[in-house]
Amino acid sequence: MEGHHQHLKLPKLEVLRRVMLITLGASLVSVGLEIFLVPNHIIDGGIVGISIIVSHLVGMPLGIFLFILNLPFLILGYKQIGKTFALSTLYGVSVMSLGTFLLHTVPPLTEEYFLATIFGGVLLGAGVGLVIRFGGSLDGTEIVAILFNKKLPFSVGEIVMFFNLFILCSAGFVFGWDRAMYSLVAYYIAFKVIDITIEGFEESKAVWIISEESQEIGSAIMSRLGRGVTYLHGEGGFTGGKKRVIFCVITRLEEAKMKSIVHELDPVAFLAVGNIHDVKGGRFKKRDIH
Known part of the structure; x- marks a missing residue:
């Protein structure tokens, strides 16, 4: 009761x-x-x-x-x-x-x-x-x-x-x-x-990255930004080739660092960043980087 x-x-x-x-x-x-x-x-x-x-x-x-x-x-x-x-x-x-x-x-x-x-x-x-x-x-x-x-x-x-x-x-x-x-x-x-x-001031952003170096980029995001990533499996519309897509959520303040990490590891990677209004559940809280 x-x-x-x-x-x-x-x-x-x-x-x-x-x-x-x-x-x-x-x-x-x-x-x-x-x-x-x-x-x-x-x-x-x-x-x-x-x-x-x-x-x-x-x-x-x-x-x-x-x-x-x-x-x-x-x-x-x-x-x-x-x-x-x-x-x-x-x-x-x-x-x-x-x-x-x-x-x-x-x-x-x-x-x-x-x-x-x-x-x-x-x-x-x-x-x-x-x-x-x-x-x-x-x-x-x-x-x-x-x-x-x-x-x-x-x-x-x-x-x-x-x-x-x-x-x-x-x-x-x-x-x-x-x-x-x-x-x-x-x-x-x-x-x-x-x-x-x-x-809120800490507006969140969703990031999608398609790259041949997806494993290295994903590892760098986790170790250098402290953000979790999710790997999605996609297929190229023209080529039909298998693609690995990295998805993660960051704050507005981390956007520049994210772009520099991606550019450093793969200058020709496809990168899309979009605004999102609300984030709930999962592990969005930042992991401490030692």
Whole structure:
């Protein structure tokens, strides 16, 4: 019974952890918006960008529009995106809206546009990245893109990009073109920080090597990099000859050393490196090299 009782508790702890981290993420976005970006008329893309423009034109607090404008897209996409994601997004948007509402009267930390752009972008990216990493979203744009993606010949990413470019251009007419350019920089910084937050600094890479010297290369990778390798058996498409393929997973920081090992042992080896977002199980932990 005790083991069964513990099993029931685990999901609750996981839910609590997710709620806390989504709360933290949404709060960081609130600070980035109200303490850095919005007072300096620098906007973000998506529904957040539209909310900032509407809030400025109407003269009402940003938090109201963040919630109201996101709500229809959440209802619209509820069936497509699933209950857990929809509830996580609704919670995240609610925390973000409340946070910006509470911070609305707090004076900005800086009126220097460049500093506001950098720090606002970093906080925005870290906050949005945390929310996405733990199962939610803070913007209805992605939901719109998923729905339109089925009817248009564009990917979700392309639709989001077109939508955001339109919003950032609109900022030029409302706040002036210098602010629109600062907004573009803030958006780019946020975009990059989102990636780092979701994937982590130690982004993993998958490596495939085809070489006549596969045994020597595999041994060198294990002894000099401390990484395990797997040998796969393949067949050449043109020649029909048997090929030995080395597969291994490394971190981004080890990529240059990996390439130098391969080039040193076989300058004509085929080498392919790809990004992977998650590594679980097996023996990915690095072995100590003595």
